[in-house]
Amino acid sequence: MSEQEFMKIASAIKTSYPTVKVLQDKPSMDIWYMMLSDLDYRICQNAVLELISTSKFPPTIAEIREKCSHLTSPEIKEWSEAWEEVQRSIGKYGMYQPQEALESFDELTRKCVNRIGYVNICTSENITADRANFRMIYETEAQRKRTENQLPLSLRTEKQRLIDSLVNDTIKQIGG
Numbered sequence: 001m002s003e004q005e006f007m008k009i010a011s012a013i014k015t016s017y018p019t020v021k022v023l024q025d026k027p028s029m030d031i032w033y034m035m036l037s038d039l040d041y042r043i044c045q046n047a048v049l050e051l052i053s054t055s056k057f058p059p060t061i062a063e064i065r066e067k068c069s070h071l072t073s074p075e076i077k078e079w080s081e082a083w084e085e086v087q088r089s090i091g092k093y094g095m096y097q098p099q100e101a102l103e104s105f106d107e108l109t110r111k112c113v114n115r116i117g118y119v120n121i122c123t124s125e126n127i128t129a130d131r132a133n134f135r136m137i138y139e140t141e142a143q144r145k146r147t148e149n150q151l152p153l154s155l156r157t158e159k160q161r162l163i164d165s166l167v168n169d170t171i172k173q174i175g176g
Contacts, residue, residue, distance in 0.1 A: 001036065001037055001038075001039055001040065001041040001044060002041070003033065005041040005045075006032075006033045006036060006037065008045070009036070009041075009044060009045060009048050010023045010029060010032065012045075012048060012049070012052065013048060013052070013058055013059065016052045016058070017057070017058040020057070020058050022058045031061075032061060035061045035065070035152065036061065036064060036065070037152075038152045038153055038154065039064075039065070039068050040068075040072075043068050043071050043072060044064065044068055046071065047064050047067035047068045047071065048064060048067075050067060051063055051064065051067060062150070065150045065151075065152075066146075066150055069146070069149045069150045072149075073149040076108065076142045076145060076146060077106075079134070079135045079138040079139055079142070080135075082105075082106075082108070082109040082112070082134075082138055083131060083134055083135070083138075085104075085105060085109055086105070086109065086113060086121060086134070089101040089104055089105070090121065090122050092104075094122065095118075095119050095122035095123060098118040098119055098122075101118055102114070102118060108138070108141055108142060108145060109138070111141060112134055112137045112138045112141060113134075115137050116130060116133055116134060116137070121134075
């Protein structure tokens with residue numbers, strides 16, 4: 001989004017909440033622009049208009065990014081839908097075709113099933129405990145994915161660079 005487009009969004013927010021001191025100085029405008037500039041203008045505008053229409057209080061950067069994320073990222077299904085998929089795959093593929101079963105899942109479901117083990121789920125004697133474990137894993141990973149989807153790309157990239165750097169430093173310390 002360009003600065004001119006951002007100024008239209010900022011103006012809409014300030015105009016919609018005239019008694020609230022939001023985006024009133026250059027440092028505020030700079031941080032808001034920095035945090036929203038990676039968004040597509042039309043998507044951001046739509047998100048802001050929806051938030052203005054439904055909230056008595058001005059939106060925050062996080063609320064705008066969350067709303068934009070809902071519009072641009074694939075919907076993350078509920079854990080129970082994902083668990084039903086796992087159960088259907090057991091009926092379809094059984095324990096002897098784990099690769100085919102895993103390939104039938106979306107990325108998030110596959111990650112969670114791998115944590116427990118597909119064959120372990122197939123041969124479980126306590127499916128209630130496996131279901132509970134799946135739910136905990138899935139909800140944690142889904143929240144992590146939603147948060148990741150909200151972050152600006154530059155922040156995600158920098159975060160990954162820092163993680164990689166820390167991992168490399170740790171490996172160097174262990175190795176020498």
